[in-house]
Amino acid sequence: MRNATGWAAHRQGGPLEPWDFTRRDLLGDDVAVRVEYCGVCATDISAVNHGSEFPVVPGHEMVGEITATGDAVTRFRVGDKVAVGNIIDSCGVCPPCLAGRENWCLRYPTLTYGSTDPKDGLTTRGGYSSEYVLPERFTYHLPEGLDPAAAAPLMCAGITTYVPLKRWGAGPGRTVGIVGMGGLGHLALKIAHHMGAEVVQFTRTADKADEARALGADDVVLSTDEKEMAAQTGRFDLILDTVGAAHSLEPYMAALAMDGTLCVVGIPPGDLTVSPLSLIVGAKTLAGAGSGGTAETREMLDFCAEHGIVADVEVMRPDQVNEALDRLARNDVRYRFVLDMAAGGGGRSADKNTDENTYESTDKATG
Secondary structure (H helix, E strand, C coil), rough: CCCEEEECCCCCCCEEEEEEEEEECCCCEEEEEEEEEEEEHHHHHHHHCCCCCCCCCCCCEEEEEEECCCCCCCCCCCEEEECCCEECCCCCCCCCHHCHHHHHHHCCCCCCCCEEECCCCCCCCCCCCCEEEEEHHHHHHHCCCCCCCHHHHHHHHHHHHHHHHHHHHCCCCCCCEEEEHHHHHHHHHHHHHHCCEEEEEECHHHHHHHEEEEEEHEEEEECCCCCHCCCCCCCEEEEEECCCCCCCCCCHHHHHEEEEEEEECCCCCCCCCCEEEEEEEECCCCEEECCCCCCHHHHHHHHHHHHHHCEEEEEEEEEHHHHHHHHHHCCCCCCCEEEEEECCCCCCCCCCCCCCCCCCCCCCCCC
């Protein structure tokens, strides 16, 4: 077994604390990754506050370096920079897996943390840790030119928004709305812009308008203004809803053009309610999406590298993880926290343009 250190919650709602644990010895197709950066996701908060099995080591947005490879590994060598997302294995033989869409594995994919790994029977522990061991099939080369800290959230927020934007045709001649401008929404805005669509940002906060335009929005709509929302009727080919709080879908269904699609990627509490007539009139579609498979993830990373797309992140030390989770729960972040796992207690300056812990966007086309 391989020794690892990480940050774990030992009880529901408890704080994350340093914890020593073990990972398996490498199997033939495994790689060992020294975790350099790990993004902080709302899913991590849910696992800590509402999970049932502890201890839990969260984290599923990793960037790091290969430190060892199994005998059968062919795609990676020691020293390669790589990225790891929220899925680290699947059955490999069901129709979704054979299509490269392992996130819909009929056996259910092995998640980066909180799953029982069928290969060793161990509970998977996430990326708030020094090292991760996984099959090479679910490990991705980090494209050159992407800042490693700012690229980490691409492995969850990036792929979650890229897949539906690609599937439902966000491109030239299409009008795409993005609901919410948080960790998911700000990346969706960048990606849709670079796909060539006319992009409209829906936001509840008027002071985000200038920032939304700087990130690539062609227009901004204040979703709390009834007159503004009424003026959007029939405008959109696709609306991507990234909001994780309870809200009505009806205004966005009304904003869809004929044959338009409203795709939900945020996970609000409770059930969604939609009038049947909202779907019938205009032959509209209500859809959902989540994460992506290996083929889609490789494509997303290549697309983001080509267009210089990364998340806007605030980098924190691992010993600040509880502060990061608390601030994320209060939406006090623009737009994604990332833990510098190599920083120990001291951290390092992440100064690019503003304060010592904030990376500004390096999106070359939108600033």
